[in-house]
Amino acid sequence: MKTFPIKNTIYLILITSILIACQSPSELSGKLEGLEKEAIKVYLIQPETLGEVATSYLGTVIDSAEVNSDGSFKFGNLPIAEEPVLFEIAIQQSGKAPNYLQTENPMHSNYMPIIWQSGMSLQITAHVNDFQKSFSLKNPSELNKALLNLRDINLKAYQTYLEGKQWQLEDGIQLMEKEHAILQYQTELIKFADATPHFLPAMVALRWVSPVNYYERVPEFLVRQCDKWQQNQPEHAWTKQLCEQSAPSNLPVLVGDVFPNLQLSLITKDTINLNEQLGKKLTIIDLWASWCGPCRIENRNVLVPLWKDYNNQGLQIIAYGLESDESAWKTAVEKDGAGSWFQASDLLGDDTPILKKIRVQTIPANFILDENGVVLAKNIHGDALLAWVKNYMKEQ
The missing domain is CATH 3.40.30.10 (Glutaredoxin)
Structure with a gap:
């Protein structure tokens, strides 16, 4: 009877383990609560550029799933992703565009960013009427934990500074009060982005600071993020896009700059x-x-x-x-x-x-x-x- 050396046996075991790991099934499924008779569909959206993150109508729809009568759904055409990639899961009522994202009020947002990689199994639970607010994952990865933490920070900041506030914009004092409140809200997201070691969650925070891509009041934030991720994620396309956006020619005079001699x-x-x-x-x-x-x-x-x-x-x-x-x-x-x-x-x-x-x-x-x-x-x-x-x- 032939025998294999111990070294060869260990090698075969390692190869087998790797193959089994690579073949582990990918799954992205979930269950929605609060369903009514109205048809609901769930979409998996991929932002191709940094500017498409948290932006309506621009992300690419890569899969969809029907929601069953019991609220369950399962994506059946998941992409292959060797590296972590940011997706957005959005729920839509009949007649809405698949990649419509409600970005104005996080208390009622119809989408949630997630980080996906082949081999992952993500199980979602959420309520139809407050999808982002109620969104949860079973056994989330560290990256998705960071996104859930960011979601909580966003909700708390919105409730603290913006929810229910009505300013008379023709009143100069109230206009300035509104701007100050927005800045306080943004500051909480900026703190997260500055502190997190995770690139993709930081990019979501950056986009949530201003979904309309307006950073004139916080340009130093963009510069800090560019400097940070040029060190840690220099080859990522979004880092390059961020640093192009934060070039001095695109930003107001910064704190620490010498003001021009006008x-x-x-x-x-x-x-x-x-x-x-x-x-x-x-x-x-x-x-x-x-x-x-x-x-x-x-x-x-x-x-x-x-x-x-x-x-x-x-x-x-x-x-x-x-x-x-x-x-x-x-x-x-x-x-x-x-x-x-x-x-x-x-x-x-x-x-x-x-x-x-x-x-x-x-x-x-x-x-x-x-x-x-x-x-x-x-x-x-x-x-x-x-x-x-x-x-x-x-x-x-």
Whole structure:
């Protein structure tokens, strides 16, 4: 009788184990609660690019499953994925596009991101009416645990800062309150993305920060994410797309940058170079307009008292107005008591080259510079700006 050396026997056992592991069945199935008579279908969607994550109508539908009368469903055409890949599972009522994603309110979102790899067996349970909120997985992987944790963070932040809030947008104060609430909500997702060691969950967090792809108020976040994943996932196509989006030419002037030395035309018809007029301790570059309600409130309630209290201590304010009507501009400056500091405008409205140089599209906006023109902070408004300047001046 022939015998095999022990070394060969161990080798065969290892090969057999690997083959068995590779042949382990892939399964993606689940059960929905709260079914009514209306037909429900479940879709498996693959975002091909970073910009397609958490975006309606753009992801590619790669499989679908009918929901049985007992709420059960099972995908039958699962893709082969040797590496973890991000999918989105969406439920749709009859007549809805397969890749329609409800992204405005996470409390009622009809989809949930998951991370899939061949050989995985994922069992889902969820309620039809609050699919993302109630979504759970049996024995989730570490990557899917991270996504579920992100989902919980997103829901809690939404409930805390945005749920049920109704702002009167014609009211300048409430408009700024809304922007502040949105930033607080985004900050919770940003903290997750900055802390997680997992690439795909971080990309979902990044997209949930702004499904409409608007990062003007948080551009430093994009830069941090680019730097982080260039180190850890340099070959992933989404890293390259992220870093293209976070290139300096696509973002406003960042905290830590030297603010450009702009040449400004003043309301007095004089011209100044910004660098020659920097405050000895601090300079606020204020972007505003006579037609901007929150800007006018900021003039009267924040900038006027700051100027009064700190101009003699080394504070400078240089305001730039997005104006096209010189008369309206001058009237607003006079009414707001804002004529004590530099007021500049090219009277070209939104077409001013100044905005292109600093890559800003939204007002009110501000940049707070040190005595050398380095940006210390930006887009701080209201009481927060009053407190920031007060604390900074105390420390100098």
